[in-house]
Amino acid sequence: MESIFFYRDPDAAGTGSGPLQGLNMAIQPNVLVKGWPTDAGSNALANFTALDDAAVIGRLREAGALLCGSTRMSEFGFSLDGSRAGEALKENAADAEMVLDLMGESRLAAARAGVCGFKPSYGMVSSIGLVGLIPSMECWGLLCRDPGRIREILGTIAGPDPLDFSLSDEPAPDFSARAIEPGKTRIGIIPEAVSGLPGDCKNAFEAAVDEFKQAGFSVREFSLPDMGLFPLVHNIVGSVEASSCAGRYDSVRYGRRVPGAKNWNEMFLRSRGAAFGTLVKSYLFQGAYFQFERFEAYEDACRIRTRLIADMQKLSGQADFFIFPAAAAGNSDPGDFLGDIYEQFAATLFANVTGQPALYLPPASGTSASGFQLTGPRFSDARVLALGEHLVNLRQGGNG
Amino acid sequence: MEFEAIIGLEIHVELNCATKLFCDCPNRPGDEPNANTCPTCLWFPGAVPPRLSRDALEKAALICLGLGGELQPVSAFDQKVYYYPDLPKGYQLSQAHLPLSRGGGIDITDKNGKPKRLRIHHIHMEEDVARLVHEMEGRLPISLVDFNRAGAPLVEIVTEPDFRSPHDAMEFLKALRTQVRYVGSSECSMENGTMRVDANISVRPRGTEQMNTKVEVKNMNSIRHVGDAIAFEVDRQGAAVNAGEAVVLHTRLWDPEKKATVMMRAKFEGPCVPDPKVPAIELTPEYIEALRQRLPEMPAARAERFVAQHGLTSEEAVFLTSDPEVAVYFEALIEQGAAARTAMHWLTTQLMPAARQRGQEPGQTPVTPARLAGLLRMLSKDEINAKAAREVLTHMFDSDESPEAIVSARGFAQVSDSDELDSLIDKVLEEQPDAVAKVRGGQKKALGFLVGQVMQASAGKANPKIVQKLLAKKLGTN
Secondary structure (H helix, E strand, O other), X not given: OOXXXXXXXOOXXXXXXXXXXXXXXXXXXXXXXXXXXXXXOOHHHOOOEOOOOOHHHHHHHHOOOEEEEEEOXXXXXXXXXXXXXXXXXXXXXXXXXXXXXXXXXXXXXXXXXXXEEEEOOOOOEOOOOEOOOOXXXXXXXXXXXXXXXXXXXXXXXXXXXXXXXXXXXXXXXXXXXXXXXXXHOEEEEOHHHHOOOOHHHHHHHHHHHHHHHHOOOXXXXXXXXXXXXXXXHHHHHHHHHHHHHHHHOOOOOOOOOOOOOOOHHHHHHHHHHHHOOHHHHHHHHHHHHHHHOOHHHHHHHHHHHHHHHHHHHHHXXXXXXXXXXXXXXXXXXXXXXXHHHHHHOOOOOHHHHHOOOEEEEOOOOOOOOOOEEXXXXXXXXXXXXXXXXXXXXXXXXXXX | OOEEEEEEEEEEEEOOOOEOOOOOOEOXXXXXXXXXXXXXXXXXXXXXXXXXXXXXXXXXXXXXXXXXXXXOOEEOOEEEEOOOOOOOOOEEEEOOOOOOEEOOEEEEEOOOOOEEEEEEEEEEEEEOOOEEEEEEXXXXXXXXXXXXXXXXEEEEEEEOOOEOOHHHHHHHHHHHHHHHHHHOOOOOOOOOOOEXXXXXXXXXXXXXXXXXXXXXXXXXXXXXXXXXXXXXXXXXXXXXXXXXXXXXXXXXXXXXXXXXXXXXXXXXXXXXXXXXXXXXEEOOHHHHHHHXXXXXXXXXXXXXXXXXXXXXXXXXHHXXXXXXXXXXXXXXXXXXXXXXXXXXXXXXXXXXXXXXXXXXXXXXXXXXXXXXXXXXXXXXXXXXXXXXXXXXXXXXXXXXXXXXXXXXXXXXXXXOOHHXXXXXXXXXXXXXXXXXXXXXXXXXXXXXXXXXXXXXXXXXXXXXXXXXXXXXXXXXXX
16 A cells, blocks of 8 residues: 655644644645655656745745645646545545646545545636646645635635736735625526436436525526537647646656667657656647647637637626536546546536636535535635535534 | 849847846856856746746837837747757747737848848747857767856847848848847847847749748858858759759758858757746837837938938948947037047047957047047147147047147147247258259259158147248248
């Protein structure tokens, strides 16, 4: 049984003070923590040690959180194969985990572990110190048992960072607790996101929707005919971006330099070939194909992405929140192929395409309901978490 | 078959910013190797992402305006992917899809003396790559990488294929260099590597309109070499086509010793992906107008003004305005009261050669416009003669004294006093009875000889015009 942790901090003992005092946080080795090995799950960075703390690490420490170590992750966080995300929580080795989310990993890891998983809006949290693969799709996600705790953590790490231009210029939103009034809150469902589910999953999702109706929320359907284009857009734009950006992970500087090459070019290409795993290599090859052979398809995918973002924004005017299923095909074990990965994440990757916040809530106990995702407009993170908190409190007999 | 050359240029200009394009490292490529680096420009995983330098943007935009380009409301950076040791992240940040400006151009005089407009297609910003140094360690060849230059801010100027001759290219580059220096954004020196030129060259039968396969030529480190390389390559391609060989797309290097272009390993190039982390540049009309107000008077306009205002010829004005520092120095002389033609003459024939000899620009020498104007004033008042003035100028390079002080201390004052000259003349006349007899006998050449003798006797200080007058009077030949 391989350890959940990739690295444990020998100096983790100590007492911090601040709003997160006592919080034991596990991260993944794609977050820079000074002095920690930071391989992002890849041989290409096998010898890389962080020189500085990521911006979020500084803020977490400042808020009193303790960093207990980094859990094992898949290569650059791409797919959950080999990832131990969520297990530190499950085994009570941590109170919260920070997990890279580029297709929905934080939400599906949460589903696997039976905890809450949250992907913040793109541009809500500084990405300085993030070692990733798809810059415009990825950000850090948070796993925790309780959405209220996620809200508190986000309150300390969100907000502008003058060194990160991908952040919003707006001041950090208010993450203090807030009330939800069911009678004034509109919940939307996109039927195209549900129609593809197998029968039992559809029933389980409908049972989850019932929880909202019983809680007094109005629930309506809003059609989005292009819902099925999200996986295609993520796949093409994501792979091209990954292929172009991954040049920095050459394995020559921090990984394994393949011996015996005749010249620099040969050594370089062989080292890259040896550094990446099959799945990431397939993804990079696909990206190179679209970039150099079918660039117009990449441009089309970018345009469709812009249109999908606009479509989602329009729907935000008709409902305050949307509920999405979390699993496309139940608990099937994903294969090693790109198609399998995209099938597994088909229900979650929309939020990475649009940059919206998305919160996974596990199912209410004692019901046949499935877990589900809550989402709202970009930068509505605080309200999405408040809704999740409201539901969880309701399940526990709260909100009186 | 007679061929016509079709030539376009790609010119990289290194901006004289204090810092690099995307980080705060000093932009000093010549420092101790790898002294000016940080996690951002070395592209460490997770490092602070690129942050565009405001200064670089301003200097680049001024070049665009100075060359008549239209600044784009939105421009953006792309990732130009290639793998080489000089590139730590596997791609170079450039602007392939949305350049900083489009259009613009430079007017030259072609080799037949006719005016010609050479158009610019676009101008974009780009980061430089590291420098590779190839050495031998015993028998082992090694390559060293110096990242001081990685991330240095560059502007690339891409022309239309409007050039038809080496002359066109050389004239364009001279004018471009002048205009970029005027704007103040770059040293723009090919010898120092702050301006680099690649030429895209193809040939076609004269009279046809087709565009044929081009060859890119690199590694030219002077404007003269650009001309030579183009001339060679045009001949080479013409000969190849006449021999029935196809011209294939590839890159060649100019070999200055062989005076020939040689084939270089081709590099792969393809579409660029927009960079998802570097924000797009958005320029407001107000920003562009504020920059336009900062544009200096450009060389063509200044040359016209010199003709109209100072009575110089067009050639003289163009020469003076081809270097902004020279033009500024010239106008400073005028402001100090110097006559235009005298100022131009002394600046171009005396001060500039002397400054160049000392490795300086005119404005960098101890001879300030005020001091030189003072010297020219003494000359115009006949207080010294031209010969003495040149000596005084030499001394002015070595001291801070005013020309008057130097003249007084070293006895350079021109003797114009008739009484003093009389005694000198009388002495010479006693010593040269033969010449005196010849003058009185009607031989005018002898008078010149006598003037020379008086000048010698006065150690060059006598006023030759007055000497001639006095001699003529004494000998009764006036």
